[in-house]
Amino acid sequence: MIDLLLVSILASVLALVALALIALLAGPPAGGFVYGASAAASAAVAALATLYLAAGAGTPLALVLPLGLPWLGAHLALDALSAWFLVVVGTVGAAAAVYGVGYGRHTDEPARVLPFFPIFLAAMALVVVAADAFTFLLSWETMSVASWMLVLANHREPGTTRAALVYIVMASLGTAALLLCFGVLAGFDGSYAFADMRADRPEGWLAGLAIALALAGAGSKAGLVPLHAWLPLAHPAAPSHVSALMSGVMTKVAIYGLVRVLFDLVGEVGWGWGAAVMLLGGISALLGVLYALMQHDLKVLLAYHTVENIGIIVAGLGLALSFKAAGLLPLAALALTAALFHVLNHGLFKGLLFLGAGNVHVATHEREMDDLGGLVHRMPATAALFLVGSIAISALPPFNGFASEWLTFQAILNGDRLPMWPLKFLVPVVGGLLALSAALAAACFVKAFGVTFLGRGRSGAAMRAGEVGPAMVWPLAALAGLCLAFGVVPTAAVALLSPVAAALAGAPFPTATDGISAAEWLFLIPLDPGRSSYSGLVVLALVAGVSYAGVLAIHRLASNRLRRAPAWDCGFPDASPRTQYTSSSFAQPIRRIFGSFVFRAREHVEMPEPGDFRPARFEVEIKDLAWAWLYAPVERLIAFASLHLNQLQHMTIRRYLSWMFGALIVLLSVVALVG
Amino acid sequence: MLRGLEFDIAHLFSSSVLILSFGLLYQRRLFGVLQIYALQALAVACAAAWQAYAQAYPQLYVTAAIALVFKAIVIPVAFHHIVLRLHIHREIETVVGVNMTLLFGVALVALSILLVLPMTTTSGNLTRENLALALSVLLLGLLMMISRRNAVSQVIGFLSLENGLILAAIGVKGMPFVVEMSVAFSVLVAFIVFGMFFFRIRERFDTLDVHYLEAFRGERH
Structure with a gap:
């Protein structure tokens, strides 16, 4: 019966591939059907994975199909970690696909989007269930290429082709790093199946090399600083429902790769690496939000926020690695749960925000915030839902962003239990970085929401905008509902995550419910009830009650005499909207x-x-320092190398022979010295 | 009566092949190069014949005969003819750094010995020494190909490289005869092709110094 679960998930993935073929044959008229069926398949994947997690995620399910490399086959497996990421892929994927039903009509060239959308979804699901390096990398590359094609869908807009070029170069580099990483993990004569890698783990500097390569490979895909520079170019260039998938889901698939290697395949990771990962996360979080604050293009701003949230997640992972290395398994479980919970949350609210930006774009054909404004009057539903997403990403209660960031800070506040002195200093520093970035994120979304939706329209397009159709509002409402649900009942997510924590951190999530009966689902109590506890429901009730009381008090007590006065009349009666x-x-x-x-x-x-x-x-x-400090030197190096290697193309036969002779002599000398 | 000496005599022939390889590296006159090559082929033929006797493996006599007829007689005579027809028999090649090349050749021999001897501890002495010498001959042939500029000398370098291959093949017990046959045949084909090329090159460029060919490509080098 359990095997049936994995087979059903694979069947859904296969259905997505079939949908791509249908889209290819039938073309844009089949758009509604393709998007609708993709949504159904994604929802099925999410539901099946949730079922598996809710049943306690017993033994991992494995399947070997006679595909791919003849001596390897295609290994597929479903364990708790895969199931959790399948939930993320399926949920956000379904919402984006439903949104596509309405949004697809507004894209310029739907035939460029339609076939690749289901393939993209299928590839992301396959990456997560792949259980050998070949299948993993094949799916990973398919995911990259499909998303690259989707980025190129708007190829007539200026800058898109450059964004796509930068993206494909970075994606290739990332895959190359992952390929080498798996090579190191497999060893000289090892097999590429994950199960064999687990049986024969690398040690010493080899393990370090594997970690570094995984950080470079998965980190570049996830958008870790300083490998993030492609992300704010490529994610906004795609159509909005694809941007939602790329930012909300694809970066999470990259995080999956990182977790799979760091927690599962390498096994023993030294605390030094934990510290490095944590610091990378903290820096990514801060720089991501700072860059986001400087942006005036709504989608680019959202893309930079992805860098920030990936930083928060990665900092949590690094913290979990450090706790695990120190033997503090319950704390490791806490940090890991927080990071993985944030994975889901970021997928939900980033999907919501990108879809909201898509609505704004459809209504106004404008992404420049300085040409928007006043949309709250003309697009009330979108504005309200975008506000929910903004509150959630700003980590304010009672939404889900607060719950996961609160858990992350619980782990950070317990950092003083780590026995290593450098970590005792580093953990508070990372905590400071994360706290600063959380506050700046709130400032950033005050700006994003305020400039886009409040005030008066700054352009004719913004003045004439109207609300989009219900097909493009309901997916946002569903995501907003999930944001609220996971914020109010975070214990549900934590319960689903407990098999993951038990498998990867070596201990279950440390819930302390002694003394408080029946509080298990209502209160999130890590470690010690005397120390900290959080209940989204109570906070929600409090917020709702206080707001209601406030409204009531204002209506009762304040004067309701109607007054009309000119707005923006600070000595300049007919102010242009440009003065805002x-x-x-x-x-x-x-x-x-x-x-x-x-x-x-x-x-x-x-x-x-x-x-x-x-x-x-x-x-x-304004410049992104990563360009000046990392990309520009690399670009110069490549240009230099290709200029000089070019001469190899124009040598004489005798020179070619000499080089081959030299190579032969060197290789023979190596054999003579080593063997 | 020669049973006790089989190793020494095999060694003698193989070593003469190697010594003659050094001779090839040193010799600058084309006729001298051809004569040394003929001598080397003769030494290979003797080595093959001796191995046929020592291993009691009569097929190797055929190898010896092929080496003797084609490589020691037909090819050198044909080349002699070509050189005369092209009027380059008086040319003395300007080979720079002969001493350095010879020293490098000695280093290559040392490398071959270091490489082969530790790897073949399970084989018999005959095979081991023979393989080391054959590898040295092969590498010296390659060295000659890249250190010379005259096309004839380059081809002779290639042919002497092939002598090294034969030397390796006859020293290993049970090497299929077809391998030696095909190697011999390929050398013959190569010889024909090269011979034709010499005339074509000469026709176009009035020289066999490949240096001029390089300049003619119209590219930097």
Whole structure:
């Protein structure tokens, strides 16, 4: 019966592949059917995986299909970790697919999107259930190439082709690193099945090499600083439902790869690596949110927030690795649960926000926030749902973002139990980075929501916008509902995650419910009830009660006399909407504080002479340091190398023979010395 | 009566092949190169014949005969003819750094011995020494190919490399005869092709110094 579960999941994946073929043959008229059926298949995957987790995720299910490499076959397996990521892939995938039913009609060239969308979903599901390196990498590459094609769907927009080029280069590099990582894990004569890798784990510097390669490979896909620079280019360039998948789900699949290698295949990871991973996460979180604050394109802003949230997740993973290395297994389970819970949460609210940005784009054909404004009056449903997503990503109760970040901070606050002195100092530093980035994220979403939806429209398009159809509102509502549900009852997610924590951290989630009866589902109590506890439901009740009381009090006590007065009348009666706060002016204080170093921000003010009628100009120039410090030198190196290696193409026969002779001599010498 | 000496005599022949390889590296006159090559082929033929006797493996006599007829007689005579027809018999090649090349050749022999002897501890002495010498001859042939600029000398380097292959093949017990046959045949084909090329090159460029060919490609080098 249990095997049936894995087979059903595979059948759903196969159905997605079949849908891609249908889309290819039938073309755009079949759009509604393809998206609808993709949604059904994704929902089925999510439901089956949830079923497996809810049943306690007993023994892992394994299946070997006679496909792929002849001596290896295609190993597929479903364990607790895979099931959890299948839930994420399926849930957000289903919402994005339903959204596609409505949004697909608004895309310029639907035939460029339709066949690759189901393939993309199928590949992400397959990566998660793959149980050998070959199947894993094949699915991973399919995922990259499918998403690359989807990024190229809007190829007529300026900048898209460059974004796609940068993306495919980074994706290839990442895959190469993962390929080498699996090579190290398999060893010289090992097999590429994950089960064999587990049986024969690398030790010493080989394990370190595998970890570093996994960090480079999966980290570049997930968007870890400094390998993130492709992400804010590629994610926004795709159609919005694809952006939601890329940011909400594909980065999570990368996190899956990281967790699979770090917690499962390598096994023993030293605390030094835990510290490094944690620090990388903290830096990614802070830089991601700082860059996000500087953006004035709504989708680019959301993409940079993905970098931030990946940083939070990775910091949690690093913390879990450190706790595990120190033997503090319950704390490791806590940190791991927090990170994996945030994986789901980020998928939910980032999907919601990208779909909301898609609605704004459909209604106004505008992504530039400084040309939007006042949309709350014309798109009330989208505005309300976008607000839910903004609150959730800003980690405010009672939504899900708060629950997982709260759990992460519970783990950080217990960092002083670590016996290693460097970690005792590092953990609070990372905690500070995460706290700072959480506060900045809230500021950033005040800006994103305020500039886009509040105030008055800054352009004709924003003034004329109207609400989008219900097919493009309901998926957002579903995601918002899930954000609220997991925020109110976080214990449900934690319960689903307990088999994962037990398998990978070596201990179950440390729930302390002694003393408080029947509190298991209501209160989230890690470690000690005297120390910390959280109940989303109670907070929700409190917030609702206080708000209701506040509204009641205002209506009862305040004067209800109607007054009409001109708005924006600070000495300038017919103010243009351009006098409103823009996104850049909102971010200016932060740009002043961090700008000169982190962004290389330069402000140019051009004041005309008195009597000159030219307008004064104010320009801000911002750079992503990763470009200047990492990508530009690498690019120069490659250009240099290719220029000089080019001469190898034009050698004489005698020179070629000499090189071959030299190579032969070197190899023979190696054999003579080693053998 | 020679049973006690089989190792020494096999060694003698193989070593003469190697010594003659060094001679090839040193010799600058084309006729001299051809004569040394003929001598080397003769030594290979003797080595094959001796192995046929020592291993009591009569098929190797055929190998010896092929080496003697084709490589010691037909090919050198044909080359002699070609060189005369091309009027390059008086040319002295300008080979730079002969001493360095010879020293490098000695290093290659040392490398071969270091490589082969530890790897073949389970084989008999005959095979071991023979393989080491054969590998050295092979590498020296390659070295000659890259250190010379005249096309004839380069081809002779290639042919001497092939002598090394034969030397290795006859020293190993039970090597299928068809291998030696095919190697001999391929050398013959190579010889014909090379011979034709010499005339074509000469026709076009008035020289057999491949240096001029390189310049003619119109590219930097």
